[in-house]
Amino acid sequence: MSEPNSSSSEANQRLDDVLEPYFGENYRDKCYLGLMLEQGQRKMVQINVPAHDLPILLQAKPSTGNDPDSGKNRPVVKGHSEEIKNYILKKARNNKPWILGTLTANINPTKIKIIELGRGICFVAIPRGVKLDITDGQHRQRAIWDLIESPESELIGNNDFPITLVLESDFNQCQADFRDMAQTRALDKSLLLSFGEFEGRVGILKKVIDQVPMFQDKTEKIKATPDSKKKLIYTINYLAKAISCAFENEPDNELKNYDVTNSSEALINCFNQFFSECNQTRYIFETQFETLKVEDVAKFQENCLLGRSVGLEILGKLLHYTYEPETNNFIPEEVSQLAQLNWLRDSEVWEGNVVLCNIDPSTNKKSYKITASASAVRIAVNKAKSKLGWR
Secondary structure (H helix, E strand, O other), rough: OOOOHHHHHHHHHHHHHHHHHHHHHHHOOOOEEEEEEEOOOOOEEEEEEEEHHHHHHHOEOEEEEEEHHOOOOOOOOOOOOHHHHHHHHHHHHOOOOOOOEEEEEEHHHOOOOOEHHHHHHHHEEEEOOOOOOEEOHHHHHHHHHHHHOOOOOOOOOOEEEEEEEEOOOHHHHHHHHHHHHHHOOOOOOHHHHOOOOOOHHHHHHHHHEEEEEEEOEEEEOOOOOOOOHHHOOOHHHHHHHHHHHHOOOOOOOOOOOOOOHHHHHHHHHHHHHHHHHHOOHHHHHOOOOOOOHHHHHHHHHEEEHHHHHHHHHHHHHHHOOEEEEOOOEEEEEEEEEOOOOOOEEEOOOOOOOOEEEEEEOOOOOOEEEOOOHHHHHHHHHHHHHHHHOOO
């Protein structure tokens, strides 16, 4: 009776026997197995290239000056390659998974050798001196190149990178390819946070949403703005700012050095105390999403500053003054004081800073405008502290 893996071993041996003559004949070239495909009336080949081959194989031809026809893709964005390189370094140094998207390049098909082996599989030989022109991925290629030439090249030396090779010689079509591939929509900040790594601010954020009834099921996790008709009050980006402010008084601080479990527990207790004690938020806090009405959400967002991003930012900044880093605790007595503030939009605490009021002479009715400028938020925080008698 044969061994369990004997058939696969024999198949591998036969495949090696088939390929060996091609590698032998083209030993002076860069050789790869490829997958042939057709898309949009174009012929393409996908190959996997070792990291050390990329600087040799690929070349970027970005536009320069004010002449878009001087290159096949966009001008180099200063600092973008460095961002990619730092992303790889951060992950690799900590032995964490990382990923870069497929690069795309084009080549005149007459300059390389493609031998079809059947079933869409092919053998690709790229002669020395032949360069593949990058259509999409010039910054990724630059980042990899810099890492290969750095003292830390071993961090990526054993990695492979896929290249989709478009068999195309027409310059104008190559430019059109770049334009077509650039038709992507930037990701909303909320979605980036939702898919962020479970550490620091992102980790705390996800635990807070799950365990604070004020936010649970009432937070938009994908789009940039909440849809009150779907009974969504906040976005994940609103909460991220408030969380950063609560710990560091900076809306963009990623809290990288904060322990997720301990920090989130402290903030969850704080938020639950505040929203349950505050008269303007208690109903929303205590009412489950299924029971909550669309009208309730609309009324809350219209009348209460805590139904808006700027209100959460102010709350976060004020909570920061109740936070004791040594004990990782938000002082309950001071949180209660914050809950007693009037958080309604027409409160005199917010008037003239984040809430601007106008009176229509013809109707004598008030109209409100909310501003979230840094100066207005700073004045609002100081006015609230003064109201509370805080220094």
